[in-house]
Amino acid sequence: MGYLPRSAPIGFRNGRDDAGKPILVPDLERWRLIRLGFLRQMTGQFTVPEVVKWLAKEGLRTERGHPLSHQQWTKMCRSPVYGGYICEEWTEGKRVEAKFPGPLTHGEWEDLQVTLHPETKTTAKKGKKALNPEFPPEAVPPLPVLSCRRARVRAREEVRQALRLLRLQES
Numbered sequence: 001m002g003y004l005p006r007s008a009p010i011g012f013r014n015g016r017d018d019a020g021k022p023i024l025v026p027d028l029e030r031w032r033l034i035r036l037g038f039l040r041q042m043t044g045q046f047t048v049p050e051v052v053k054w055l056a057k058e059g060l061r062t063e064r065g066h067p068l069s070h071q072q073w074t075k076m077c078r079s080p081v082y083g084g085y086i087c088e089e090w091t092e093g094k095r096v097e098a099k100f101p102g103p104l105t106h107g108e109w110e111d112l113q114v115t116l117h118p119e120t121k122t123t124a125k126k127g128k129k130a131l132n133p134e135f136p137p138e139a140v141p142p143l144p145v146l147s148c149r150r151a152r153v154r155a156r157e158e159v160r161q162a163l164r165l166l167r168l169q170e171s
Contacts, residue, residue, distance in 0.1 A: 009081055010034070010062060010072070011103060024081070024100045033060045034076070035103040041077055042112045048074055077116060083109020093154070 008014045008024050011034040015025035037055045040046050046054075048070050056067035068076075080087045084102035085095040102109065 009079065010068070010076065011082070012100075017099060021099075024098070026101070026103070030060060031103055033058050034082070037073070038077065038082065038104055038108070038112055042108065042115050044115050048077075077112060080109070083112075085109070 008027075011027055011030045012024040013027045015023050017023045033055060036058075037051050037060070040054065041048070041051050052068055052070050052073045055073070061067060062072070076082060080095055081098065082102045083104050083106055084098050084100070085106070086098050087093065087095045097106075104112065
């Protein structure tokens with residue numbers, strides 16, 4: 001485990017380890033910019049569009065030569081591969097330490113996930129909506145910040161199921 005058997009994400013290129021197995025290696029031209037973009041995002045002082053605009057101005061491009069979109073950057077921020085982890089279906093939704101480094105350390109990547117707003121996946125916080133007085137928010141368990149999409153979907157389903165049970169108990 002710890003290998004990524006597909007084309008390389010932005011900032012990496014495909015290579016081989018000493019045993020000849022496929023591994024991701026840093027694309028040093030893009031690596032520095034991606035790391036700086038992540039660090040900017042981690043401060044919480046910049047929105048996704050501001051970081052994407054800065055990265056485009058600095059010259060970060062996709063393999064096809066296009067500037068990153070907001071969606072691509074958000075996916076990169078959420079992708080565990082940039083923290084040196086792999087989280088796939090074959091790992092059963094669990095993070096596995098990769099056999100290659102990420103532009104962020106494990107701790108930095110975890111900090112980035114805390115900085116990002118879990119529902120909107122951006123650092124721009126939305127205003128609070130009026131709460132329904134018949135539905136106290138204390139009864140809703142908070143969603144954990146999870147790095148793997150499958151785990152987040154599973155957690156949301158568990159919360160929905162808990163809410164259904166609460167409604168049944170109240171009626």
